Amino acid sequence: MQRGALLFLDPALSGDGSRSCSTCHPGGASDQLFYDAGTEVPPTSAGARRTLSLRGAWQTPPYLWDGSAATVPDAIARMLRVEMRGGDPSSLDLKSLAAFVLSIPAYDNGRIQPEGEPVEPATLSARRGFAVFQQAKCAVCHPPPTYTHRFQFDIGTGGKWSVPTLRGVSQLGRLGHDGRWADLEQAMQEILAHREVELTNAEFYQLKAYVELL
Ligand code: HEC
Ligand code: HEC
Structure with missing residues (x-):
């Protein structure tokens, strides 16, 4: 694992030494930037994919926004070839990197219990928001404690995509695989509209308060 931690920082793994x-x-x-095959591109451009965080990756297969990598080593092999513009890795390098990535702990700010209930003391809105999260069926695709799912779904964003975890989502910038949503509020509005879930204004902000706890 120590070997993997060092390789993770090593630009020599990239074909032109430009990146680790x-x-x-x-x-x-995640650097919260968008790439198309290793080239930085603006959000919402064709082919843009937001860098995924590796926190808690051990518990959230499959990998990549299109779910095309079944295992962490599969995803890393793609990273080395495409995002790093390198060659085929030695099997020892691949194993060491995978051991390191699989050791990165999941994002957990300690504010929710494993079943999703807010840890006390929590605001009344966040507690009500947990109920809205279940009523609005967010938990079907984003079940606690990982808030992600092993299948891909079409929620009106141009195809079927992996379900990103909602842990720490309020700390991020633009959302969606291609950065189509400017912030959490816009993402929630468009997802609710696509799912034809109608919430009152109060319920919407309770739901947001809950998601911000994650
Ligand atoms: C140029 C930026 C860049 C570099 C360098 C890079 N990555 Fe990534 N990584 C990304 C992007 C972008 C994604 C999402 C790509 C997609 O889903 O199509 C990603 C996804 C992943 C995933 C899948 C995560 C998940 O939950 O699905 C893993 C694992 C990963 N990277 C590991 C690595 C490792 C290990 C290295 C070094 C060998 C590396 N990455 C180098 C940008 C990068
Ligand atoms: C049918 C499955 C499904 C349901 C139900 C669902 N989501 Fe999602 N959610 C997804 C998928 C798939 C994505 C990724 C879409 C993309 O990136 O194009 C996503 C993305 C998100 C994002 C953006 C996260 C990020 O890192 O970019 C947020 C926020 C979110 N969902 C919140 C919610 C909330 C709140 C609800 C309940 C109102 C909900 N979702 C219901 C499947 C679902």
Whole structure:
């Protein structure tokens, strides 16, 4: 694992020495930028994919926004070939990197219990928001404690996509695989509209308060 941690920081793994894994995944998380086959592109452009955080990756197969990598080593092999513009890795490098990535702990700010209930003391809105989260069926695709799902779904964003975890989502910038949503509020509005779930204004902000707890 220590070997993997060092490789993760090593630009020599990229074909032109220009980048390491940690360039795009600082601290094992995400730089919040958008790439098309390793080239930085503006959000919402065709082919744009937001860098995924590697926190808790061990519990959220399959991998990549289109779910095309069944295992972490499969995803890393793609990273080395495409995002790093390198060649085929040695099997030892691949194993070491995978051991490191699989050791990165899940994002957990300690504010919710494993079943999704807010830890006390929580605001009244966040507690009500947990009920709205279940009523609005968010939990069908984003079940606690990972708030992600092993299948891909079409929620009106141009095809079927992996379900991103909602842990830490309020800390992020633009949302969606291609950055189509400016912020959490816009993402929630468009997802609710597509799912034809109608909430009162109060319920909407309770739901938002809950998602912000995650
Ligand atoms: C140029 C930026 C960039 C570099 C360098 C990079 N990644 Fe990524 N990584 C991404 C992007 C973008 C995605 C999402 C791509 C997609 O889904 O199509 C991603 C996805 C992943 C995933 C899948 C995560 C999930 O939950 O589905 C893993 C694992 C991963 N990267 C590991 C690595 C490792 C290990 C390295 C170094 C060998 C690396 N990455 C280098 C940008 C990068
Ligand atoms: C049918 C499955 C499904 C349901 C139900 C669902 N989602 Fe999602 N959610 C997804 C998928 C798939 C994506 C990724 C779409 C994309 O990136 O194009 C997503 C993305 C998101 C994002 C953006 C996260 C990010 O990192 O970019 C947020 C926020 C979100 N959902 C919140 C909710 C809320 C709140 C509800 C309940 C109102 C909900 N979702 C219901 C499948 C679902």
